[in-house]
Amino acid sequence: MRALTYHGAHDVRVDTVPDPEIVNPRDAILEITSTAICGSDLHLYDGVIPGLMGGDILGHEFMGRVVETGPGSTLKKGQRVVVPFTISCGQCFHCLKQQFSACDNSNPAEKQDLTEPLFGHALSGLFGFSHLAGGYPGGQAEYVRVPYSDVGPIVIPEGMEDDEVLFLSDILPTGWMAAENAEIEPGDTVAVWGAGPVGLFAVQSARIMGAERVIAIDHHPRRLELARQMGAEVIDYSRTHVLEALREMTGGIGPDAVIDAVGMESHGFAPDSILDSAKQTVGLGADAPHALRMAIMACRKGGRVSMPGVYGGFADKFPLGALMQKGLQLRTGQTHVQKYTHDLLRRIQEGQIDTTFLISHRLSLEDAPTGYRNFKDKQDEWTKVVLKPGMAAAA
Amino acid sequence: MSRTITYPRSRTGASGALGLVALAAAGLYLGYKGSRRSEPAPAVYIDDAPRRTARGARDSRRARGQAVVGRSVTINKTPREVYDFWRDFGNLARFMENIEAVSTVGEVTSWTVAAPLGRSVTILSRVTEDRPGEVIAWASTAQSDIETRGRVRFREAPGGRGTHVEAVIAYTPPGGAIGRLAAGLFQLAPEVQARRDLKRLKALMETGEIPTNSNRKAA
Ligand SMILES: NC(=O)c1ccc[n+]([C@@H]2O[C@H](COP(=O)([O-])OP(=O)(O)OC[C@H]3O[C@@H](n4cnc5c(N)ncnc54)[C@H](O)[C@@H]3O)[C@@H](O)[C@H]2O)c1
Ligand SMILES: [Zn+2]
Ligand SMILES: [Zn+2]
Numbered sequence: 001m002r003a004l005t006y007h008g009a010h011d012v013r014v015d016t017v018p019d020p021e022i023v024n025p026r027d028a029i030l031e032i033t034s035t036a037i038c039g040s041d042l043h044l045y046d047g048v049i050p051g052l053m054g055g056d057i058l059g060h061e062f063m064g065r066v067v068e069t070g071p072g073s074t075l076k077k078g079q080r081v082v083v084p085f086t087i088s089c090g091q092c093f094h095c096l097k098q099q100f101s102a103c104d105n106s107n108p109a110e111k112q113d114l115t116e117p118l119f120g121h122a123l124s125g126l127f128g129f130s131h132l133a134g135g136y137p138g139g140q141a142e143y144v145r146v147p148y149s150d151v152g153p154i155v156i157p158e159g160m161e162d163d164e165v166l167f168l169s170d171i172l173p174t175g176w177m178a179a180e181n182a183e184i185e186p187g188d189t190v191a192v193w194g195a196g197p198v199g200l201f202a203v204q205s206a207r208i209m210g211a212e213r214v215i216a217i218d219h220h221p222r223r224l225e226l227a228r229q230m231g232a233e234v235i236d237y238s239r240t241h242v243l244e245a246l247r248e249m250t251g252g253i254g255p256d257a258v259i260d261a262v263g264m265e266s267h268g269f270a271p272d273s274i275l276d277s278a279k280q281t282v283g284l285g286a287d288a289p290h291a292l293r294m295a296i297m298a299c300r301k302g303g304r305v306s307m308p309g310v311y312g313g314f315a316d317k318f319p320l321g322a323l324m325q326k327g328l329q330l331r332t333g334q335t336h337v338q339k340y341t342h343d344l345l346r347r348i349q350e351g352q353i354d355t356t357f358l359i360s361h362r363l364s365l366e367d368a369p370t371g372y373r374n375f376k377d378k379q380d381e382w383t384k385v386v387l388k389p390g391m392a393a394a395a
Numbered sequence: 396m397s398r399t400i401t402y403p404r405s406r407t408g409a410s411g412a413l414g415l416v417a418l419a420a421a422g423l424y425l426g427y428k429g430s431r432r433s434e435p436a437p438a439v440y441i442d443d444a445p446r447r448t449a450r451g452a453r454d455s456r457r458a459r460g461q462a463v464v465g466r467s468v469t470i471n472k473t474p475r476e477v478y479d480f481w482r483d484f485g486n487l488a489r490f491m492e493n494i495e496a497v498s499t500v501g502e503v504t505s506w507t508v509a510a511p512l513g514r515s516v517t518i519l520s521r522v523t524e525d526r527p528g529e530v531i532a533w534a535s536t537a538q539s540d541i542e543t544r545g546r547v548r549f550r551e552a553p554g555g556r557g558t559h560v561e562a563v564i565a566y567t568p569p570g571g572a573i574g575r576l577a578a579g580l581f582q583l584a585p586e587v588q589a590r591r592d593l594k595r596l597k598a599l600m601e602t603g604e605i606p607t608n609s610n611r612k613a614a
Contacts, residue, residue, distance in 0.1 A: 020610040025603065072603065089602045093471060093556055108606045109594035110492075113587055122594075125606065135608045145610050148602070 003057045003141035004368040009047030012369050020145035025072035028149035030064035034162040035139045037375050037385045039196050049312050051130035059140025060085035060127040061169040074150040081153035084337030085170045087125035090151035101334035107134040142389045154341045167355045173340040174308050175201020179209050181306035181331035182257035189213040191255035193291040195223035197384050199261035203230045220380035246298045254300035262291035263309030289315045296322050307332035358384045366393035463565045464585040468593040471557040471601050474549040475528040490595035516540045
């Protein structure tokens with residue numbers, strides 16, 4: 001089959017690789033119909049996440065048609081399913097508590113050697129990510145092997161388009177959980193750093209959960225315009241002092257909750273972020289939490305910090321004093337996707353949530369490297385790329 | 396009555412390191428009651444932590460050429476279920492990375508353990524303590540290629556979380572040709588091997604399968 005594989009930082013290619021087959025009883029094989037490029041893929045593309053190997057197949061936001069099932073699968077051939085990017089067994093302590101992204105069994109034991117010293121515990125398995133998360137072949141491919149296919153995949157009713165439901169795999173539940181972690185109360189003002197796909201879904205979710213005001217912060221005009229369409233006020237950090245603006249826009253109180261939907265590669269020209277990216281370039285395992293620092297500084301006393309943005313290492317100049325002295329609460333994590341998919345599918349069906357507004361480009365799988373380059377370098381225009389393995393390549 | 400069962404090599408087997416059962420050698424069995432003579436008990440117990448986690452414990456054993464590996468895992472099954480699975484020794488080949496075959500004749504179980512360069516080592520063991528749902532201990536026999544002792548305890552975990560399984564295995568690297576062969580088995584730190592094996596046991600018991608990122612069945 002054809003698949004998008006990693007060859008090194010900023011070097012991804014579409015190669016011919018062996019087709020997947022059923023390996024474990026609960027597996028299923030999908031023929032991919034749609035698969036997206038995520039902000040998390042950009043961290044991999046930039047080489048700032050450890051544990052990726054040459055030849056790894058990327059992609060963790062995908063859906064397709066079931067073509068083969070193991071004896072333990074509950075799926076049927078021909079069904080259309082969306083697959084959560086978190087691989088979860090459904091039977092361990094964490095899965096039973098619906099902490100699906102903390103699954104204790106999905107990451108092969110021989111892949112856990114590094115994360116225990118690094119994080120204190122092994123991580124769960126994730127599709128198309130680092131070998132720290134299992135090194136599972138991802139879904140930017142013609143076919144994918146889906147472990148525990150009786151637990152993760154959600155069956156999509158006929159009549160719904162791929163583009164309407166694809167984001168149930170990751171970014172929609174991620175934006176939703178980001179808002180849930182912000183514990184929004186009626187009347188709240190919520191500030192969201194990053195108007196990428198995750199930030200935009202966090203804006204939409206925060207509104208649905210009752211936030212009176214949502215303020216989105218980014219510097220890409222088109223992305224900020226989308227945030228406005230979702231009901232947010234916006235701040236362009238390239239023109240405005242964000243902390244002062246937030247203080248003045250909230251009458252000195254500060255946002256009740258803040259959401260960091262930027263993650264480890266936060267850009268900016270403040271001295272702290274220049275130092276951070278210098279450290280990332282020389283590979284010190286340092287995260288660049290510029291947006292997170294600002295979010296914590298902006299948050300009102302006794303407020304809530306929600307952190308869907310991905311981090312992988314250690315942070316310098318983390319405002320621990322502000323966190324403690326203001327009595328803030330911090331919640332984060334890879335998304336417990338399976339916990340949200342059914343509820344969110346219903347909300348899409350009822351027209352409460354719109355997902356298609358986000359997609360700026362649809363490309364063939366063969367054009368995936370172009371998609372990566374532009375999603376990284378032309379973020380303003382390229383808001384979300386969906387790859388269609390069935391589509392002919394651009395000549 | 397004697398029974399002989401041979402099981403296929405565990406599918407995940409890739410590394411040549413020793414598994415939990417076979418963290419083997421000239422058998423000094425440390426760290427558990429009844430066998431503490433080689434490690435004098437401190438006069439005052441200062442805390443409730445397992446002795447193997449004491450500061451310096453590993454270094455002082457290493458200095459004496461001994462090793463103990465101990466590791467625990469929580470499995471969402473009853474103590475009796477986990478005990479029964481473990482007590483059927485053939486099952487161990489399903490989750491221990493480097494056990495090639497297990498067979499039991501009468502009271503002696505024979506373990507074939509993969510060694511580097513396509514070789515293997517045979518360990519013969521006898522059960523020394525057996526309390527259903529609570530504990531299984533074993534020791535290698537004099538006819539064994541290398542010696543080892545081990546003990547696995549099954550206790551109900553708090554909060555209805557299943558079973559707290561704790562395995563402790565002692566060994567001293569032996570001398571001679573077999574010793575050199577056995578030393579080659581330790582490609583992984585024994586602690587790492589023990590954790591991997593117990594995590595596989597957990598996955599197998601909780602989910603019915605052992606996870607793998609492999610996209611294809613092993614050839
Ligand atoms: N927790 C999860 O399970 C999960 C799931 C998916 C994605 N993520 C993470 O969420 C983050 C966002 O994902 P995405 O797909 O939206 O990525 P993206 O790269 O498309 O968007 C990030 C946005 O942040 C903006 N930005 C950068 N620096 C900023 C700053 N200092 N202040 C304000 N905005 C800034 C960028 O301009 C960009 O628009 C990433 O870290 C991604 O890895 C987490
Ligand atoms: Zn993603
Ligand atoms: Zn699980």
